[in-house]
Amino acid sequence: MFTIFDDRLDAFARRTLDDHRRFDAGAWRPEEIEAHQLRALRETLRYVAARSPFYGELLGHLDESAIADLTFDSFAELPFTTKDDLRGRLLDMLSRPVHEGWIFYETTGTTGRATPCPRDNVDSLVNNTALSVCYRHVFEAHGDRHVIAVMGPNELHSTGDTFGDVCRNLGAAHAKMWPHSPVVGFPRALEVIREIAVTGVFCTPNVAMSMAREALRAGLEPRELGIRFFMFTGELATPGLLRNIGELWGATAYNCLYASQEASILGAVHGDGRLRTVPLNVYYELIDPETGRPVPRGEGPRQGELVVTHLYQGSKPLVRYRTGDLVRLSPAPATDAGGYPSEVLLPLGRVRDLIDLNGHGVTAYELESTILDRLAGAMDYQLVIDRIDGTDTLTVEVETRGGRPLPPDNVTDLVRAARDAWGCPLTVAYGRLGGVTTTGAMVSWKAARVHDRRRAPDAERRVALAMAGQREPR
Template identity: 25%
Template structure:
């Protein structure tokens, strides 16, 4: 069942709403953000030129570098007294990206998260345990406000404290758990160490996001915890979590809430639009952000769009699970690889746990890759046969094999107790 009527609206009606909101967004950006006004003037584009959804292609793109160049508030469209809240990205690769919200922005954010929760199957009256980090990271508070908007009960425990997570989950009979996919597996491991069968935990749904989750990893989460795994997507620059979410009825792509966010998919190299169903880089334009209107943000995430009506009845476009990032491309000895490609190959094998690590080095001007893979608990395969199978599969599927393959026992790869897990360590920089 949809949370808002607009989710099942006729697409022509939706297009009319999108055009109206797109024009208002461009006007807000033009009048109140010098960065955008200068770019639009240079391109000879005015808000009046926006007459259709396709006219979004007349607009300049925005990148994460623009956020950092305009740090801290160069992209804000409102004065500081109108800002209700500030969030920020981690800033691990430079200055953090600062994002702002007005009162109305918070209301819209809460609504799209509530929509996402409803699509996942959560209902008013459910108890939802929120293990996303609270603070500058948008995950914790974004989910928190959406849970309250839905009318559910929130347990605001945040990240970490995994033994306590398990205890509270059991004692308070949590229905839904929200976290990163890697943390879901860590929770299962911790529950086992505490003497609990993870399948017997009371949760029936895990809503995971903030990092990519391949199909093998999803299957591992669902099997080990006996839950329905739902993928939620968002990014701080656009709003935070709640840009899109899977529906529990179909789980065939994530519905983008198109009345609030206008999606495009383009060739990451040329910037030109790709054919429907073809993979490319996701670009998003906000349609109702007051404090921080964002025009054509290049997310770097690779996906496809499917405009067919879903079996759940929603007409809003579905994006495929993010398969990788345009800026995560690894070039090793002239071979182009995405970590997600390696992950798909190795995690599809029996005897392998959904934990791996890639280390890149440069030795005497040559690139060297070391791949560490964790063996599955209870596997009967020998280390030698598993190494041979992984090497053969990588060679056959990707025409590539690592310089060193290291198989480690279950639990041999360090876990992150909270937040995102880093899979690639590039020591060449």
């Protein structure tokens, strides 16, 4: 509604919506998308070099002639922006002062100094429009009269405002509730879900699992609470995890978002259940994380560290920002001819979360997929890595409903898969897991899920354990 008070923003919002609707309908030709991206890259460079103290130093050597002649190849020669830059330069990263934004956010600061992430109206209009256009397909697939629960980490995070705005755009009522908050808590969250007949939930996967355990302890059957779909963000979400949580709740579970507080929306789920890139808003590059060199483009999937540049000019555009995340980008499915024409984005985990198992470099996605594809019925899990007689071994600690053991065939299959993939002997142990597995969204997947006994806990694992001590065991 704020746009009706500003004619310029009102016109911008309408153009943005029209562009994304046309893209959603497959009306943008490839050459039109490339022209849009190159034009926007030039504008972002002009904008940040003139407004941001950091980029004024980093890119101030670019004159108008160099920017006007920019190509994708010459753009790839510009320096990267790193997380250390964000932590070290803080407000100097901004291209607009805080008072010119509409809201101030920051990163959680659990593993380092919190960095400022303000948004202005351009930031929110561009990002929330993309989400609204994509999520419309998901909401409509699950009926109407929706009441959505939005469960985020804290008040200085964008989750509540972003998803609340998207729900409003799609005509769905919503309630913001933080189950880990001492004011709300899981028991009250479950009461609200029942009282107002919640149909969908935005949350992390672990919040959904924690909420299911709380429901069972209260004598409630999760499948009978009426939730039709979950929209997950903030943690790794493999197909096995989505299936397990979906079966537990009798709902459809989506990995709905790939984003960060620093870089905003980088991927959104579409009606086919896959995460898609948003090429009208973001320019994507893949690099070799060791060398920094580009991953060659081809006709098939590409894999590497994701580097992003914002194609809109808001409070804090980033140029060639190394996300530190490994991803796989695949061409749009052939079945989407005439449909949403963007690549499928598959997050594989952070670069520094690669785990060596008997000489095999294993991504977080590969490890979790191999395990959870064979843990149907698991309500929570943790991986313990040991090294015995020169061989890396795995123990999968599992929490199941009522403590029931997994089907023997599943365990046999899991043991075989670990042996064949990584040469790891594997055992399964059962029990109630502590609060550390609930910290993934605040710290990291690896800190929350992996207990590597081969070495002393690193800083992130220590933070996760300290945070777990402040939470009720789930």
